[in-house]
Amino acid sequence: MSQNAYIFNQLCSLLPRDHFEYLVKKHNANYHVRSYTCWNHLMVMLWAQLTHRDSLRDIEAGLRAHGEKLYRLGMGKSVNKSTMSYANTNKEVAVFRELAQKMMELASRAAGVKNGELGKLAGVLELAGVFAVDSSTVNLDLKRFGWSVPQEGMGGIKLHTMYDVMREVPALCLVTGHEERDQTFMDDYPYMKGGLYVFDRAYVKTPSLKRIDDGGAYFIVRRKKGMEYRCLSNTGSECLPVYGDKRVEFTNRWARKGYPGQLRLVQYYSKERNEVMDFLTNNFQMSPMVVACAYKNRWSIELFFRWIKRHLIINRFYGTSANAVFTQVYVAITAYCLVAMAGAMYRFKGSAYELMSVLSVILFEKQDLSEVIRRYENHSEEKAQMPCWPTLFDTMDF
Incomplete structure (x- = not known):
């Protein structure tokens, strides 16, 4: 990368520009557009996410100070509040949705296996x-946001997400209104043959579970309370933490119609919750402890949701239309994948938050990004090795 390139340009070079232009042509998204194109809008919105801008006015004020740089940064000749507002409302959201999906695919390829415990288990069990x-x-x-469907006096949107637990990146994210049930989209997710998919009990939909099984994939899902079954055999020892390991089948007519085959029911005692948790799975080879371990690692998707809500702008919106809200969320997902790809490419040892914090203050500087990361990591190592000197209060005798 040229030393004359801005950090922001170096980062955005990881974006699939050709694929983005294909999406723009596919959806005819630049029709009758003369100056502020979809690419310009993407660059502005990415910069806003990476620098934590609160509003369109805040974005305009921040970019005005760098007016002479905007064209080279891919943002067009000028950026103002009214132009961004119009683009948020009228730019085709499908372009940004499909770009986010492409970025999730690229981030998954770039990221190595980070969850060592599950990575080893997946290798032993030959899971995809x-x-x-x-x-x-x-x-x-x-x-x-008057377009949102009321639920308990509030509007809202919902992020339906499939998260790669071993690589710690999202594999799929679909934004809908919050009135949509989780089960509705079970058949829309791509299930990889040999993959293991972990669900909460909100996803107990027997026809969809049968579809996963027919595709050669595995699932683990918590059993709903009151879901009736017949025990065919029990190999559990009734010793904690594994309370039971049973081969079962559904007795309810509709559940049995959706999933007529046999399932495995693992009953595991959780010390943290002080309760016995029932897991249904179609994998009969894994040990009960591995089933419990896989479900426990489902918590990583909750950490992902917390991370993006805390460190990206998806709780405060730059526009009030549905198009503006959905576009902003998909750009936020793209920004997350961009940071993840940069971290993998430059082998950054810190967290995604650390890398994002570093990038947010140097995006308009002309430095080699790899050199910036190297200096930051060297400084962090030197700081960790420094002796902990006593403070004034440590030396005072009260």
Whole structure:
């Protein structure tokens, strides 16, 4: 990368520009556009996410100070509030949704296996991957976002996500209104043959579980309370933490119609929850402890939701239309994948938050990004090796 390139340009070079232009042509998204194109809008929104801008006015003020750099940064000749507002409302959201999906694919390829425990287990069990499936809701004020369907007096959107637990990146993210049930999208997820998919009990939908089984994939899902079954055999020792390991089949007519085959029921005692948790799975080879371990690692998707809500701008929106809200969330996912890819490419040893914090203050500087990361890591190592000198209060005798 040229030393004359801005850090922001070096980072955005990881974006699939050709694929993005293909999406723009596919959806005819630049029709009758003269100056502020979809690419310009993407660059502005990415910069806003990476630098934590609160509003369109904040974005305009921040970019105005760098007016002479905007064209080289891919943002167009000028950026103002009204132009961004119009683009948020009218740019085709499908372009940004499909770009986010492409970025998730690229980030998954770039990221190595980070979860060592599950990585070893997946290798031993010859699993193609371990994925957690869940959703998270972002609340919206109905007075400002009148298009949102009311639920308990609030509007909202829902992020339906499939998360790669071993690589710690999202594999799929779909944004809908919060009125959509989690089960609705079970058949829309791509299930890889040999992959293991972990669900909460909100996803107990027997026809969809049968589809996963027919495709050669595995699932682990918590049993709903009151879900009736017949025990065919029990190899459990009734010793904690594994309370039971049973071969079962559904007795309810509709559940049996959806999944007529046999399942495995693992009953595991959780010290943290102080309760016995029932897991249904179609994998009869894994040990009960591995089943419990895989479900426990489902928590990583909850950490992902917390991370993006805390460190990216998806709780405060730059526009009130559905198009503006959905576009902003998909750009936020793209920004997350961009940071993850940069971390993998430059072998950054710190967290994604650390890398994002470093990038946020140097995006408009002309430095070699790899050199910046190397200096940061060297400084962190030197700081860790420094002796801990006593403070004034440590030496005072009260």
